[in-house]
Amino acid sequence: MPLKEDKKIVERSTRQQSSILEALYGVDEFKSAQDIHALLSKKKLKVGLATVYRTLQKMAEKEDIDAIKSVDGETLYRHCGQNDGHHHHLICSKCGLTITVEGPAIENWTEKVAKENGFREVSHKVDIFGVCKSCKKK
Amino acid sequence: MPLKEDKKIVERSTRQQSSILEALYGVDEFKSAQDIHALLSKKKLKVGLATVYRTLQKMAEKEDIDAIKSVDGETLYRHCGQNDGHHHHLICSKCGLTITVEGPAIENWTEKVAKENGFREVSHKVDIFGVCKSCKKK
DNA sequence: CTTTTATTGATAATGATTATAATTAGCAAT
DNA sequence: ATTGCTAATTATAATCATTATCAATAAAAG
Incomplete structure (x- = not known):
């Protein structure tokens, strides 16, 4: 089977x-x-x-x-x-350049905060917006 | 003046x-x-x-x-x-219960990641959604 | 009180997304 | 190759939150 x-x-x-x-x-x-x-x-x-x-x-x-x-x-x-796991994004708000980043620190923190407050089935999404190096030059 | x-x-x-x-x-x-x-x-x-x-x-x-x-x-x-500073939320997606939390760990991490990648003027927003204790019981 | 102009509010417009309903097309069995 | 079942598609209308418009209203200053 x-x-x-x-x-x-x-x-x-x-x-x-x-x-x-x-x-x-x-x-x-x-x-x-x-x-x-x-x-x-x-x-x-x-x-x-x-x-x-x-x-x-x-x-x-x-x-x-x-x-x-x-x-x-x-x-x-x-x-x-990388479709292998959970990750986050660093996104340039000018040009849209996107960098994929992982953050064990975040995962642990959200997990901890949620647990401390009795929350279950938590999900989070951390996308950081900013201006990338090349856009800053302009 | x-x-x-x-x-x-x-x-x-x-x-x-x-x-x-x-x-x-x-x-x-x-x-x-x-x-x-x-x-x-x-x-x-x-x-x-x-x-x-x-x-x-x-x-x-x-x-x-x-x-x-x-x-x-x-x-x-x-x-x-608390209108004194930057903070985040833990939100129950069932009942809307909201808990305000602070996260120095997050601030540091986002700061670090952004800097490593040459990003400036970064902003982030971390709101964690989940199911609170009392909603879970039901 | 009168003037100036920020603010309001009824309503039309916008824009993304979803629902509808008829048509098309996978794909398994004949 | 053909048929049948039904998922998938599509054009279009409908929704729904939000924004723009602009005349009317009312703060605040003189």
Whole structure:
């Protein structure tokens, strides 16, 4: 009896999903669903806007990609090179440059604070916004 | 010639602003602009929705109140008992219970990570979501 | 009281996201 | 290759929070 398969993002694979995946993996920045949709349109790849939203959402749920909320409320997605574990981002608010960082210190701290206060099932997301070196020069 | 005054949130004080302030200070949870507006309406205090948005925004800018974004994209506000400095929140995603915590460890870590990567003008916001003790029992 | 102009508020506009409902298309079985 | 089941897609309308508009109102100063 084979081990139970990982739950798949989707039950059926489609060209649309491939296109979206590919588009997202082609850039190293956080992009919104609208961005990806525009990007695909430019390439003459017709994919419905709703499909882009749905696909990105599902992938984020599955943690195959990272999701953050921009200051103006948009949800942005990005493929994470290292899909091996929990990590955080250092994001340049000028140019969007993103550096992935790990922080055992944070993990321990949040864990401790949560426990001290009787919280369970805690989740946290630490994304640091700032201005990167090259943007500062300008 | 007198010293330049601190920039005030507002140039003129109005009953609307007082009402909004009071309403927010009357609860110990994060509330949206819409929530506050509804709350005021219930008390027969007529304040325009736009005014609630504007006022809360300005107060948040001034850091007289805290602002976070809920998972579903709403901006939520809360008065912070301690207005003396930077702090974070432990928020129950079931009941909204909020505990204010400080984290020197976090401050140091973000500072260090940012510096290592040449980032300046960094800002971070660490809000931990989880389920509080009493909600867990249910 | 009168003037000046910050502030308000009703409402339209915006913009991201979600729901709807009809159509299309995986894919397993025939 | 064809069929059937139903996931997936798509165009479009609907939502919902938030912002812009701009005339009306009311602080604060003179």
